[in-house]
Amino acid sequence: MWFDDDGWLRADWVARMPSPNYDTRPLGTRIDTVVVHCISLPERGRSKQYIEDLFLNRLDTSLHPSFGELHGLHVSSHFLIDRDGSVTQFVSADNRAWHAGISCAMDRQNFNHFSIGIELLGDVYSPFEPAQMDRLQLLIVELKKTYPLKYILAHSDIAPGRKTDPGPFFEWKGLRKSMTYELAL
Structure with missing residues (x-):
């Protein structure tokens, strides 16, 4: 794979x-960060169809009461x-996906510019x-072959008070160095 x-x-x-929800990164941007998120639509749902629909701007927001807040959202x-x-x-991965929103950590802002979501x-x-965690590690290993990835952060790390994902059940062991945001892989 490559x-x-x-x-x-x-x-x-x-x-x-x-x-369609992307744009180009600022010229000369070094892509050095992975931001880990979790998503379920509706909350606690296990179908990826609604997520795909959201990312492709085709989510029917009338299908569930919680989808109303997503109307017109482009992420x-x-x-x-x-x-x-x-x-x-x-x-x-060369382009800027719209996943981080208003974000800052480590004296850096706008994580969409330099991260992979x-x-x-x-x-x-x-x-x-376990299959998700195994695949996440494999994906990061593949990404590192092309991009100079150095950091891995949670969405909650870059948007504290606004986001809580991926949450307390996410296992960081093996992904980042202890007590830092640095990638361990």
Whole structure:
């Protein structure tokens, strides 16, 4: 497996669903950070269909009461890892996906500029599947072959008080060095 010259991962375990919700990174940006998220629609749901629909701007917000707050929202992530470990790529890793929102940490702001966003299908209330964690590690290893990744942060690390994901059940062991944001892989 490898990344094409245009930032798309070629692997039999990665599906492509290009999202319109991206733009170019600022010229000269060094992509050195992974931001880990979790997502479920509706909350505690386990279907990736609504997430795909959200990232592709085709979510019918009348299908669930909680979807109303998503009306007109344009968001994306570079990758989504399903409960079974399968991966969908929505945005080229070379481009800026709209996953971090207002963000700051480590004296840096606007993490969309220099990070790769990876969503795990799940929520902050329950553990993630071993297949997801295994695939996350493999994905990061592949990303590091092309991008100079140095840091890995939670969405909650870069948007404290606004975001809580991936939550207390996310296992950082093996992903980052103890007590730091530095990648351990």
